[in-house]
């Protein structure tokens with residue numbers, strides 16, 4: 686009677702090994718976002734966004750940058 690009361694939920698048959706645990710967690714990682722280079726200054730930027738260094742997007746200045754080189 687007591688035996689049935691204890692196991693009311695699923696219990697793992699055996700401990701998950703280090704290797705199995707690590708194999709499962711190979712997919713649990715943060716994705717690296719896409720990176721391209723600015724056409725004007727060559728800085729690393731995210732695609733479809735204005736350059737944070739020179740403020741250019743598709744060879745047009747869309748953001749006024751106060752910093753002069």
Ligand SMILES: [Zn+2]
Pocket residue numbers: 723724725726727728736737738739740741
């Ligand atoms: Zn740029």
